[in-house]
Amino acid sequence: xxxxxxxxxxxxxxxxxxxxxxxxxxxxxxxxxxxxxxxxxxxxxxxxxxxxxxxxxxxxxxxxxxxxxxxxxxxxxxxxxxxxxxxxxxxxxxxxxxxxxxxxxxxxxxxxxxxxxxxxxxxxxxxxxxxxxxxxxxxxxxxxxxxxxxxxxxxxxxxxxxxxxxxxxxxxxxxxxxxxxxxxxxxxxxxxxxxxxxxxxxxxxxxxxxxxxxxxxxxxxxxxxxxxxxxxxxxxxxxxxxxxxxxxxxxxxxxxxxxxxxxxxxxxxxxxxxxxxxxxxxxxxxxxxxxxxxxxxxxxxxxxxxxxxxxxxxxxxxxxxxxxxxxxxxxxxxxxxxxxxxxxxxxxxxxxxxxxxxxxxxxxxxxxxxxxxxxxxxxxxxxxxxxxxxxxxxxxxxxxxxxxxxxxxxxxxxxxxxxxxxxxxxxxxxxxxxxxxxxxxxxxxxxxxxxxxxxxxxxxxxxxxxxxxxxxxxxxxxxxxxxxxxxxxxxxxxxxxxxxxxxxxxxxxxxxxxxxxxxxxxxxxxxxxxxxxx
Ligand code: PHE
Numbered sequence: 001x002x003x004x005x006x007x008x009x010x011x012x013x014x015x016x017x018x019x020x021x022x023x024x025x026x027x028x029x030x031x032x033x034x035x036x037x038x039x040x041x042x043x044x045x046x047x048x049x050x051x052x053x054x055x056x057x058x059x060x061x062x063x064x065x066x067x068x069x070x071x072x073x074x075x076x077x078x079x080x081x082x083x084x085x086x087x088x089x090x091x092x093x094x095x096x097x098x099x100x101x102x103x104x105x106x107x108x109x110x111x112x113x114x115x116x117x118x119x120x121x122x123x124x125x126x127x128x129x130x131x132x133x134x135x136x137x138x139x140x141x142x143x144x145x146x147x148x149x150x151x152x153x154x155x156x157x158x159x160x161x162x163x164x165x166x167x168x169x170x171x172x173x174x175x176x177x178x179x180x181x182x183x184x185x186x187x188x189x190x191x192x193x194x195x196x197x198x199x200x201x202x203x204x205x206x207x208x209x210x211x212x213x214x215x216x217x218x219x220x221x222x223x224x225x226x227x228x229x230x231x232x233x234x235x236x237x238x239x240x241x242x243x244x245x246x247x248x249x250x251x252x253x254x255x256x257x258x259x260x261x262x263x264x265x266x267x268x269x270x271x272x273x274x275x276x277x278x279x280x281x282x283x284x285x286x287x288x289x290x291x292x293x294x295x296x297x298x299x300x301x302x303x304x305x306x307x308x309x310x311x312x313x314x315x316x317x318x319x320x321x322x323x324x325x326x327x328x329x330x331x332x333x334x335x336x337x338x339x340x341x342x343x344x345x346x347x348x349x350x351x352x353x354x355x356x357x358x359x360x361x362x363x364x365x366x367x368x369x370x371x372x373x374x375x376x377x378x379x380x381x382x383x384x385x386x387x388x389x390x391x392x393x394x395x396x397x398x399x400x401x402x403x404x405x406x407x408x409x410x411x412x413x414x415x416x417x418x419x420x421x422x423x424x425x426x427x428x429x430x431x432x433x434x435x436x437x438x439x440x441x442x443x444x445x446x447x448x449x450x451x452x453x454x455x456x457x458x459x460x461x462x463x464x465x466x467x468x469x470x471x472x473x474x475x476x477x478x479x480x481x482x483x484x485x486x487x488x489x490x491x492x493x494x495x496x497x498x499x500x501x502x503x504x505x506x507x508x509x510x511x512x513x514x515x516x517x518x519x520x521x522x523x524x525x526x527x528x529x530x531x532x533x534x
């Protein structure tokens with residue numbers, strides 16, 4: 001059974017863990033979403049709200065996930081199981097209730113929801129809380145199947161920006177070309193195939209020899225590429241408008257919906273609720289400081305998101321393009337923008353931009369693949385290479401659906417029919433690709449995030465979570481925040497200095513037990529339209 005019987009792999013150093021964690025956090029969302037929602041929701045004002053969400057909700061959740069992983073040294077499923085092996089009556093009650101609801105829905109003809117509830121109910125009855133861990137393994141498998149397709153496009157565009165010469169400078173050509181790339185399965189298949197092999201190879205070599213090594217090279221490279229693009233972008237005539245779009249605070253533009261957008265993005269960008277952070281945390285040795293590492297990951301993620309904004313928006317405004325988000329921005333608008341600088345280096349800027357996107361997508365995909373691989377190694381006792389190979393094959397088969405259904409349903413009409421039968425016409429989205437993204441990001445992720453936070457806070461209990469966080473963290477957790485702010489830590493003349501009044505420990509407990517679950521519930525209700533904030 002080879003290496004599966006050996007002791008658990010570890011990160012070589014804290015920097016490796018931080019860079020791998022940041023590699024997972026820094027993804028397409030940082031480039032095509034964050035800058036846009038920032039500009040549209042009041043620039044600097046939005047950044048402040050976003051920082052609050054990241055620190056008050058994102059950080060505590062991240063700490064919980066890393067603590068769950070490091071405590072158990074297992075994949076998400078194994079971790080939940082190890083922390084709560086007993087099947088409680090409450091779990092069985094919930095499972096049976098889900099099962100009954102599911103059966104009723106099936107009888108009433110609501111097949112999609114019915115099947116999900118029956119499967120979910122059966123999982124809860126069989127595994128109890130470990131069903132949440134199972135969800136944490138399933139989500140990355142689903143996400144990677146379409147994320148790799150976008151990764152493939154970044155690769156195709158990076159190569160094309162060099163070989164196609166100035167063709168990408170032409171707005172009409174670029175507009176039509178993205179349609180061709182997305183709807184011709186040959187392009188997507190080639191791109192996705194090569195991209196997936198990069199992901200597979202990294203995971204194949206293991207935690208320290210693969211993931212850590214690759215992150216240590218690629219993350220600094222990504223930052224350098226961003227810096228080059230920023231310097232070019234902000235020195236263009238007319239770029240200041242773009243900088244002010246991104247950074248000038250407009251409190252009037254900030255809406256309740258904007259605040260929820262900040263919250264949702266904070267959650268997504270840190271790769272929470274996907275089992276990734278639990279898995280990466282499981283490779284962290286006990287003597288390492290989880291709090292310090294998490295703060296670094298968050299700083300890197302936020303800084304890189306802001307830097308992406310500074311690379312994109314000043315350039316857009318300088319050449320007179322309208323701000324946008326998503327694939328349209330990166331694959332249609334950006335190539336034209338990067339060719340319009342008038343310095344004759346369009347192809348080079350384009351190559352840099354897509355190379356950067358490729359790295360961002362690659363390190364995120366790597367973190368996604370590592371989750372099912374860790375699951376197979378821990379639970380099924382497979383060797384890493386077998387686990388990686390089998391996960392790769394399963395994911396590649398799933399990817400085919402996104403490859404053939406990236407732009408529209410034409411090539412996979414049977415899947416369209418199946419979705420209409422299962423979910424009803426009203427739930428059908430633009431393409432299979434959109435369908436998967438909405439299902440995973442809007443439904444599965446918040447659900448898994450909410451259950452994970454409730455588990456850490458109430459089932460495993462915040463005090464046990466804290467006990468794990470304290471290991472390797474010195475006495476940071478119990479320092480009085482007031483005394484630290486006032487610069488009076490350790491001053492023996494301060495009366496009551498030993499009284500613990502306001503410490504990170506208290507803050508963590510309160511946020512993880514109360515605010516984080518409430519915040520996720522509100523976010524969830526907002527994305528699925530149960531509350532309608534403007
Ligand atoms: N954090 C990523 C981002 O900002 C989200 C993500 C991570 C998506 C890993 C997929 C895989 O884009």
